Amino acid sequence: xxxxxxxxxxxxxxxxxxxxxxxxxxxxxxxxxxxxxxxxxxxxxxxxxxxxxxxxxxxxxxxxxxxxxxxxxxxxxxxxxxxxxxxxxxxxxxxxxxxxxxxxxxxxxxxxxxxxxxxxxxxxxxxxxxxxxxxxxxxxxxxxxxxxxxxxxxxxxxxxxxxxxxxxxxxxxxxxxxxxxxxxxxxxxxxxxxxxxxxxxxxxxxxxxxxxxxxxxxxxxxxxxxxxx
Amino acid sequence: xxxxxxxxxxxxxxxxxxxxxxxxxxxxxxxxxxxxxxxxxxx
Amino acid sequence: xxxxxxxxxxxxxxxxxxxxxxxxxxxxxxxxxxxxxxxxxxxxxxxxxxxxxxxxxxxxxxxxxxxxxxxxxxxxxxxxxxxxxxxxxxxxxxxxxxxxxxxxxxxxxxxxxxxxxxxxxxxxxxxxxxxxxxxxxxxxxxxxxxxxxxxxxxxxxxxxxxxxxxxxxxxxxxxxxxxxxxxxxxxxxxxxxxxxxxxxxxxxxxxxxxxxxxxxxxxxxxxx
Amino acid sequence: xxxxxxxxxxxxxxxxxxxxxxxxxxxxxxxxxxxxxxxxxxxxxxxxxxxxxxxxxxxxxxxxxxxxxxxxxxxxxxxxxxxxxxxxxxxxxxxxxxxxxxxxxxxxxxxxxxxxxxxxxxxxxxxxxxxxxxxxxxxxxxxxxxxxxxxxxxxxxxxxxxxxxxxxxxxxxxxxxxxxxxxxxxxxxxxxxxxxxxxxxxxxxxxxxxxxxxxxxxxxxxxxxxxxxxxxxxxxxx
Numbered sequence: 003x004x005x006x007x008x009x010x011x012x013x014x015x016x017x018x019x020x021x022x023x024x025x026x027x028x029x030x031x032x033x034x035x036x037x038x039x040x041x042x043x044x045x046x047x048x049x050x051x052x053x054x055x056x057x058x059x060x061x062x063x064x065x066x067x068x069x070x071x072x073x074x075x076x077x078x079x080x081x082x083x084x085x086x087x088x089x090x091x092x093x094x095x096x097x098x099x100x101x102x103x104x105x106x107x108x109x110x111x112x113x114x115x116x117x118x119x120x121x122x123x124x125x126x127x128x129x130x131x132x133x134x135x136x137x138x139x140x141x142x143x144x145x146x147x148x149x150x151x152x153x154x155x156x157x158x159x160x161x162x163x164x165x166x167x168x169x170x171x172x173x174x175x176x177x178x179x180x181x182x183x184x185x186x187x188x189x190x191x192x193x194x195x196x197x198x199x200x201x202x203x204x205x206x207x208x209x210x211x212x213x214x215x216x217x218x219x220x221x222x223x224x225x226x227x228x229x230x231x
Numbered sequence: 232x233x234x235x236x237x238x239x240x241x242x243x244x245x246x247x248x249x250x251x252x253x254x255x256x257x258x259x260x261x262x263x264x265x266x267x268x269x270x271x272x273x274x
Numbered sequence: 275x276x277x278x279x280x281x282x283x284x285x286x287x288x289x290x291x292x293x294x295x296x297x298x299x300x301x302x303x304x305x306x307x308x309x310x311x312x313x314x315x316x317x318x319x320x321x322x323x324x325x326x327x328x329x330x331x332x333x334x335x336x337x338x339x340x341x342x343x344x345x346x347x348x349x350x351x352x353x354x355x356x357x358x359x360x361x362x363x364x365x366x367x368x369x370x371x372x373x374x375x376x377x378x379x380x381x382x383x384x385x386x387x388x389x390x391x392x393x394x395x396x397x398x399x400x401x402x403x404x405x406x407x408x409x410x411x412x413x414x415x416x417x418x419x420x421x422x423x424x425x426x427x428x429x430x431x432x433x434x435x436x437x438x439x440x441x442x443x444x445x446x447x448x449x450x451x452x453x454x455x456x457x458x459x460x461x462x463x464x465x466x467x468x469x470x471x472x473x474x475x476x477x478x479x480x481x482x483x484x485x486x487x488x489x490x491x492x493x494x495x496x497x498x
Numbered sequence: 499x500x501x502x503x504x505x506x507x508x509x510x511x512x513x514x515x516x517x518x519x520x521x522x523x524x525x526x527x528x529x530x531x532x533x534x535x536x537x538x539x540x541x542x543x544x545x546x547x548x549x550x551x552x553x554x555x556x557x558x559x560x561x562x563x564x565x566x567x568x569x570x571x572x573x574x575x576x577x578x579x580x581x582x583x584x585x586x587x588x589x590x591x592x593x594x595x596x597x598x599x600x601x602x603x604x605x606x607x608x609x610x611x612x613x614x615x616x617x618x619x620x621x622x623x624x625x626x627x628x629x630x631x632x633x634x635x636x637x638x639x640x641x642x643x644x645x646x647x648x649x650x651x652x653x654x655x656x657x658x659x660x661x662x663x664x665x666x667x668x669x670x671x672x673x674x675x676x677x678x679x680x681x682x683x684x685x686x687x688x689x690x691x692x693x694x695x696x697x698x699x700x701x702x703x704x705x706x707x708x709x710x711x712x713x714x715x716x717x718x719x720x721x722x723x724x725x726x727x728x729x730x731x732x733x734x735x736x
Contacts, residue, residue: 225646233538240598
């Protein structure tokens with residue numbers, strides 16, 4: 003089977019499992035929503051909230067991503083499916099891109115809902131041009147996060163308490179995405195001292211990030227996941 | 232006040248290194264006691 | 275050529291976190307055979323199955339499966355081998371058909387092959403749309419076997435396949451295994467149930483201390 | 499100072515390091531003058547700058563030896579242990595860099611931490627390589643540890659430019675810091691130079707010893723495994 007066919011197969015499988023179990027809606031979204039409410043309590047002033055809303059949305063996304071990544075690999079390890087996937091001789095690149103795509107889609111759904119929440123809770127506003135920048139930056143960031151989440155999620159899956167390593171490994175790595183996505187969103191929402199043109203520069207960084215981890219990750223994922231210790 | 236910070240940085244740096252070196256040497260000694268020397272290609 | 279052994283292990287050592295689960299195992303299995311591995315828990319039966327499935331690299335010795343080297347050509351070996359361990363390797367949120375279809379798709383199996391496999395394991399009809407999570411142990415085992423069939427596995431590695439099945443379930447399992455070997459598959463079964471699995475196996479081998487200790491003839495005669 | 503991992507070479511480097519250290523402290527604290535602008539603060543730089551450079555060098559060595567391990571022809575566990583030892587010393591030096599950096603910031607600008615691109619990238623590297631060391635400890639056979647660590651080390655290298663650019667655009671370098679360092683001359687520059695030499699000697703000495711300790715540890719594991727295999731084979735013949 004070609005890597006692309008496997009990618010589609012694995013992505014479809016992951017998304018179908020998610021639709022069936024709805025962990026994203028039942029568990030992750032409430033967690034993210036509560037986080038945003040807590041941010042509002044902590045920051046208290048309304049004008050400040052509008053100013054930092056982009057940062058808060060992307061922070062809530064990052065923390066929720068940890069839960070989604072762990073869930074994505076718990077599904078595999080649950081009934082020995084990860085071993086079964088390896089025994090089926092499914093090419094590692096296919097698994098990597100498949101799970102990354104499924105993860106990116108789930109993150110996009112999450113971001114849409116969180117931006118809606120920001121619209122309500124933090125009364126963020128944006129005009130026509132900003133929408134296009136917002137959507138592109140969310141797409142690029144989600145691809146980057148999906149790839150990196152799958153890469154380090156695969157490394158920290160399995161037994162022997164490896165899961166606790168995921169935040170230590172993943173959070174520093176996604177720093178550029180947090181910075182880039184937040185700045186691009188600020189430009190889209192017209193808050194902060196950042197112009198639309200600069201916003202697009204940040205989107206370029208997000209795209210480079212996703213490309214680099216697309217290539218580097220697909221090479222590294224096999225050896226990382228394959229150590230059948 | 233300034234000299235205090237300068238002294239602190241020197242003591243912290245070289246004190247820290249000295250402690251770590253001592254720990255490493257102790258572990259090396261304890262390990263070498265538990266096995267024959269031919270495992271040390273560098274000797 | 276036909277006599278080419280499906281599995282050839284020579285003095286294989288396999289290490290699990292610095293414990294030598296296999297300490298010099300030597301075993302040869304030919305096509306169509308059902309070899310039964312017996313022996314106490316911790317003897318290395320499960321490790322041997324996982325090694326043949328390509329999940330565990332041999333630390334020492336040589337290991338060939340289906341004529342391919344387990345270290346160099348591990349990917350190629352894996353796609354032609356099926357492992358049914360204590361866990362069934364299924365997605366419990368998906369239904370039986372979705373699981374079998376997924377595993378079948380990894381080798382490009384057609385829809386007919388998938389439904390045939392589901393049919394063969396007696397899982398067709400209303401049952402096939404139930405998420406695996408809701409199934410009994412026996413039904414899950416049969417789903418996992420249906421996946422092996424859909425994946426056209428040539429070498430079946432089964433770890434305690436009879437565990438948790440009632441008498442009827444066991445008979446059914448035996449018929450399926452015999453039918454699969456008749457169709458050219460080869461099997462290595464690890465089991466404690468000497469009489470049940472013994473009747474099925476063409477050859478019985480005892481595993482102890484991570485090695486193959488002795489060979490007990492299958493049905494023909496009790497002595498090696 | 500001699501121990502099981504010492505040889506004539508490490509003893510020589512060890513002595514040179516100690517002599518260099520005394521020389522360095524003499525210059526760093528006493529012989530070199532105060533700086534016109536920073537007065538005594540500049541003396542912290544004599545540690546801060548060399549340890550930063552050596553930390554970067556250590557991580558480069560880790561990346562190169564990881565690549566060497568992954569490449570089929572030059573694959574050997576020595577490369578893996580060198581990568582591990584160099585990363586450990588690198589994290590130590592990076593910790594020193596961050597500590598002395600914040601002390602120096604406190605003296606020069608009255609603030610312990612400044613979010614400019616260089617400091618933030620340094621902090622990022624420190625956490626990343628802590629993650630690398632955690633990955634090294636995940637267990638499995640030596641080959642599995644080596645392969646996994648090598649991949650993580652090369653991924654860390656992939657991240658450095660990404661982090662550097664995103665942080666650089668985010669908070670460009672503070673002007674004062676770069677000016678202050680540019681103006682060092684004569685004895686002060688010499689002290690800095692001595693610092694670089696001493697820290698390099700220290701790095702080499704630490705890595706040589708640490709690498710041998712790791713080698714002994716691996717040999718101990720292998721010996722334990724041999725013993726376990728023999729015991730296991732024995733078990734079968736009961």
